Amino acid sequence: MKENNKMGTAVVTGASSGLGAVFAERLAKRGYDLKLVARRKDRLDSLAEKLESNYGIKVTNLVADLGLDTDLEKVAEDLRNDKSITLLINNAGTSTLTSVTKTSVLKQKEMVNVNITALMLLSNAILPQFLEKNEGTLINIASVLGFYSLPISAVYSGTKGFVVQYTKGLQEEVKGTNIHVQLVNPATTATEIWEVGGIPLSALEQSTIMKTEDCVDAILAGLDKGELITHPSVNDQNLIDAYEDARLKLMQGSQTSQPAERYTKN
Numbered sequence: 001m002k003e004n005n006k007m008g009t010a011v012v013t014g015a016s017s018g019l020g021a022v023f024a025e026r027l028a029k030r031g032y033d034l035k036l037v038a039r040r041k042d043r044l045d046s047l048a049e050k051l052e053s054n055y056g057i058k059v060t061n062l063v064a065d066l067g068l069d070t071d072l073e074k075v076a077e078d079l080r081n082d083k084s085i086t087l088l089i090n091n092a093g094t095s096t097l098t099s100v101t102k103t104s105v106l107k108q109k110e111m112v113n114v115n116i117t118a119l120m121l122l123s124n125a126i127l128p129q130f131l132e133k134n135e136g137t138l139i140n141i142a143s144v145l146g147f148y149s150l151p152i153s154a155v156y157s158g159t160k161g162f163v164v165q166y167t168k169g170l171q172e173e174v175k176g177t178n179i180h181v182q183l184v185n186p187a188t189t190a191t192e193i194w195e196v197g198g199i200p201l202s203a204l205e206q207s208t209i210m211k212t213e214d215c216v217d218a219i220l221a222g223l224d225k226g227e228l229i230t231h232p233s234v235n236d237q238n239l240i241d242a243y244e245d246a247r248l249k250l251m252q253g254s255q256t257s258q259p260a261e262r263y264t265k266n
């Protein structure tokens with residue numbers, strides 16, 4: 001095991017399955033020590049054992065329910081005190097895909113707690129040391145459902161919409177520093193979240209489902225290119241640019257003191 005790993009430590013939330021487990025493997029391969037966060041201890045333990053033995057890196061598991069304030073604060077405190085951290089991937093997420101009236105308040109709150117509150121508070125926890133060192137990388141995993149809502153995704157889309165705008169705000173805050181903040185909007189990927197959300201992968205249009213490994217590799221390729229916004233499955237870069245351009249133009253068009261004519265003329 002290496003002492004004072006020069007890549008530093010990468011924190012991956014939601015590392016017990018799906019994208020998070022693949023992120024952990026890819027980052028271990030790149031030589032990072034790891035701090036892995038999730039509820040399922042057995043999964044984290046076997047992943048840690050495999051990665052330590054395959055890559056000679058150090059893995060620390062933080063078993064925590066990020067939907068609980070007490071657990072979340074413990075993880076945040078750990079991050080605040082660990083000056084070896086160079087990369088945080090806010091990847092943990094949960095979904096329940098049904099209409100709002102059919103989704104229990106508990107499930108709605110769980111989505112808000114994990115997808116929004118945990119991502120925000122862990123970002124809060126790491127940013128001061130990144131600013132102090134003037135370096136560090138933060139990756140926030142949103143979703144294409146962060147800019148699009150389905151009749152079954154009002155709450156989930158709302159939480160991912162938060163991730164999109166929050167992350168864009170952070171990007172503005174760290175402009176001019178060496179801190180890199182990457183916003184990621186994956187589309188359908190073959191992970192457990194679909195079962196968790198109540199829709200088996202078998203019910204989806206198979207040609208739209210990306211392999212988990214392909215998604216993570218695209219995200220890391222986007223990171224290596226220095227991208228601010230990564231859409232792993234969007235082939236046409238013009239679509240991304242046009243969307244960002246329209247967003248900016250709409251904002252600029254809103255900066256008048258007058259009601260729009262369509263509201264004042266008969």
Ligand SMILES: NC(=O)C1=CN([C@@H]2O[C@H](COP(=O)(O)OP(=O)(O)OC[C@H]3O[C@@H](n4cnc5c(N)ncnc54)[C@H](OP(=O)(O)O)[C@@H]3O)[C@@H](O)[C@H]2O)C=CC1
Pocket residue numbers: 013014015016017018019020037038039040041064065066067068091092093094114141142143144185186187188189190191192193194196
């Ligand atoms: N798969 C897809 O189609 C897409 C996924 N995404 C996003 O990608 C991210 C990763 O999800 P994905 O890999 O797909 O799904 P998975 O269900 O495979 O992984 C979700 C991870 O989040 C962790 N997690 C969930 N709830 C909690 C909690 N309360 N406390 C701590 N950890 C928690 C899970 O661990 P554990 O259960 O052990 O706690 C698991 O490791 C999510 O943010 C998701 O919204 C975005 C777009 C598309």
Ligand SMILES: N[C@@H](C=O)C(=O)O
Pocket residue numbers: 095097142143144145156186187188193194197
């Ligand atoms: N994770 C998916 C829904 O549950 C998505 O973001 O598309």
